[in-house]
Amino acid sequence: MKNNLVKKSIKYVIKDNVVSVAVLVVIIIGIVITSLLPPQILRKIIDQNLVPRNGVGLLSLAVSYLGILMFIGIFDFLKEAILTILGQKITKEIRMEMMEKLEKINAIFFSYNGSGTVVSRFTNDVDAISSLFTSGIVSMIVDSFKIIGILGSIWFFSVRLGIITLILLPIIFIIIRIFQRHMLEAQIKNRVLVGKVNNHISESLKNIQMIKSFSKESYMEDSYKMYLIDNYRTMEKVNFYDSIFSPIIMIIRALIIAAVVILSSNQFGYLGISVGMVAASIELISNLLGPIQDLGMELQSIQGAISGIYRVNEFYNEPEDEYKNSELSAESIISNRKEVRISFNDISFYYEEERHILQNINLEFQPQEKVTFVGRTGVGKSTLFKLILGLLKPTNGSIKINEVDVYSIPNTEKRKIFGYVDQSFHTIKGTIADQVSLQDKSITREQIEDAIDFVGLSDYILSLENGYDTKMDNNLFSQGQKQLLAIARAIATNPPILLLDEITANLDAITEEKIISILQKVSDTRTILSISHRLLSMISCDTVVILENGRVKNSGSPELLLENDEWYRSHIELEKLTWR
Numbered sequence: 001m002k003n004n005l006v007k008k009s010i011k012y013v014i015k016d017n018v019v020s021v022a023v024l025v026v027i028i029i030g031i032v033i034t035s036l037l038p039p040q041i042l043r044k045i046i047d048q049n050l051v052p053r054n055g056v057g058l059l060s061l062a063v064s065y066l067g068i069l070m071f072i073g074i075f076d077f078l079k080e081a082i083l084t085i086l087g088q089k090i091t092k093e094i095r096m097e098m099m100e101k102l103e104k105i106n107a108i109f110f111s112y113n114g115s116g117t118v119v120s121r122f123t124n125d126v127d128a129i130s131s132l133f134t135s136g137i138v139s140m141i142v143d144s145f146k147i148i149g150i151l152g153s154i155w156f157f158s159v160r161l162g163i164i165t166l167i168l169l170p171i172i173f174i175i176i177r178i179f180q181r182h183m184l185e186a187q188i189k190n191r192v193l194v195g196k197v198n199n200h201i202s203e204s205l206k207n208i209q210m211i212k213s214f215s216k217e218s219y220m221e222d223s224y225k226m227y228l229i230d231n232y233r234t235m236e237k238v239n240f241y242d243s244i245f246s247p248i249i250m251i252i253r254a255l256i257i258a259a260v261v262i263l264s265s266n267q268f269g270y271l272g273i274s275v276g277m278v279a280a281s282i283e284l285i286s287n288l289l290g291p292i293q294d295l296g297m298e299l300q301s302i303q304g305a306i307s308g309i310y311r312v313n314e315f316y317n318e319p320e321d322e323y324k325n326s327e328l329s330a331e332s333i334i335s336n337r338k339e340v341r342i343s344f345n346d347i348s349f350y351y352e353e354e355r356h357i358l359q360n361i362n363l364e365f366q367p368q369e370k371v372t373f374v375g376r377t378g379v380g381k382s383t384l385f386k387l388i389l390g391l392l393k394p395t396n397g398s399i400k401i402n403e404v405d406v407y408s409i410p411n412t413e414k415r416k417i418f419g420y421v422d423q424s425f426h427t428i429k430g431t432i433a434d435q436v437s438l439q440d441k442s443i444t445r446e447q448i449e450d451a452i453d454f455v456g457l458s459d460y461i462l463s464l465e466n467g468y469d470t471k472m473d474n475n476l477f478s479q480g481q482k483q484l485l486a487i488a489r490a491i492a493t494n495p496p497i498l499l500l501d502e503i504t505a506n507l508d509a510i511t512e513e514k515i516i517s518i519l520q521k522v523s524d525t526r527t528i529l530s531i532s533h534r535l536l537s538m539i540s541c542d543t544v545v546i547l548e549n550g551r552v553k554n555s556g557s558p559e560l561l562l563e564n565d566e567w568y569r570s571h572i573e574l575e576k577l578t579w580r
């Protein structure tokens with residue numbers, strides 16, 4: 001992959017924490033070495049003191065045995081602490097870079113990736129990478145060295161025992177791995193089923209009205225029972241593997257101890273080692289089981305981390321918005337708001353190759369022209385707006401404002417050029433004033449209050465206890481008021497172009513009328529591009545553009561279209577016959 005974010009972040013954190021990394025290396029060496037010492041001391045105690053019944057030096061050996069165990073504990077603690085800190089720093093670095101990337105990424109990415117997928121890149125995948133440090137690669141290196149060290153020590157006591165241990169090692173590893181795999185499979189299955197059980201409850205609660213209205217209680221109950229039974233079965237499996245795992249490790253350990261004792265007994269004398277060496281070998285071999293068990297789990301988390309690394313790097317390599325001319329400012333594009341000329345120059349667009357949404361669109365709008373785009377649902381009206389806003393890049397042609405390609409306008413300048421309102425109001429965390437400014441520091445309090453006043457919401461908002469500084473709550477505003485707030489948000493920076501996408505779609509006729517009258521006021525000095533399903537509810541416009549099959553079918557003044565466009569005329573007639 002071209003840009004390896006994970007590698008870059010690791011390098012950066014290591015460079016920034018050289019001392020901690022150096023201490024970590026020393027600690028790791030310390031752990032590997034010190035963990036080999038206790039069996040050696042044990043051998044000495046048995047061979048020098050216990051067998052010949054000699055007390056000389058016994059106390060100092062016992063103290064060093066204890067001291068070394070304490071050191072191992074301290075080293076282990078330090079290793080974990082440093083690894084966790086470094087791991088957290090690396091994941092923080094990765095997440096920050098990902099957030100920066102998210103801001104630059106091409107809007108088309110979000111067409112194909114739902115919010116769940118993107119969130120999972122930030123959470124699960126980065127967490128999997130972090131486990132690479134806490135329980136993955138470093139622990140695996142430590143455990144591998146521990147195993148090598150233990151093997152070396154055993155070899156040193158008896159070559160024969162060394163060879164036997166070497167042969168037994170992969171067999172033990174495979175047995176442990178088989179059990180771990182089954183355990184993990186059952187745990188994952190169980191987690192999925194617990195999720196399903198919980199989802200089912202929340203889904204039932206969410207849809208309780210529909211369930212009751214359509215008498216679907218028994219269906220919901222049956223599927224809940226089914227999930228519960230499945231959950232119970234997998235839970236049993238998890239319990240079975242959990243309870244059998246420890247006894248299996250103990251049996252393996254007991255078998256090894258028995259084998260070492262028998263092979264080194266006087267009758268066999270096969271290993272030819274002292275009693276102290278037997279005891280030390282038993283301890284060493286017992287100590288082998290820990291790292292072998294850990295190695296299995298570490299392999300597992302490394303596997304998870306590798307796929308996390310792949311997905312994070314894949315995200316990091318997503319194409320970014322191509323060309324933004326940072327020299328362009330809103331003022332340089334539109335020096336006189338009465339001179340805003342928008343042109344569509346043979347634009348075509350598709351989301352998926354070979355499936356054109358828009359084709360060969362050529363249009364030219366005069367300064368302060370009011371244009372309404374109409375057409376059947378799915379014809380590509382909202383897509384056209386995204387192209388005008390420069391969120392999507394036409395696959396062919398260009399859209400220009402005063403001869404400047406909209407796609408090259410930097411995002412920071414867009415709010416001064418465009419105001420955009422769509423069907424629903426999207427709230428942000430914060431106060432009512434924040435809903436208008438979107439916490440943009442360059443928007444003054446006066447601009448916020450003027451915009452709110454303009455849409456006629458100031459009386460209502462000032463009647464609230466904290467006025468404009470009231471904490472935003474979805475229940476504070478009706479649907480119509482929210483749309484007014486959305487208009488205030490769009491006009492706060494006084495942009496010369498307004499894009500209105502079906503903004504009255506979810507409102508009743510009276511609220512719709514109120515909003516349209518406010519929009520008429522807003523439209524005086526602006527270019528207004530709007531989308532409307534209902535031809536009669538359009539704000540009075542100069543031009544109607546009818547889209548059909550991704551192309552401009554017809555365009556002209558409403559009066560002209562009434563005369564020469566059958567589709568337009570029949571739709572107007574049809575709407576007049578209906579309630580609204």
Ligand SMILES: Nc1ncnc2c1ncn2[C@@H]1O[C@H](COP(=O)(O)OP(=O)(O)OP(=O)(O)O)[C@@H](O)[C@H]1O
Pocket residue numbers: 110111112351352357376377378379380381382383384
């Ligand atoms: N993100 C996307 N990825 C793939 N296809 C898409 C995407 N968004 C829209 N489309 C497709 O593009 C076509 C045009 O959609 P668009 O939303 O622009 O139409 P519209 O005219 O605004 O529809 P409506 O009036 O119902 O809002 C539709 O066929 C839709 O399925």
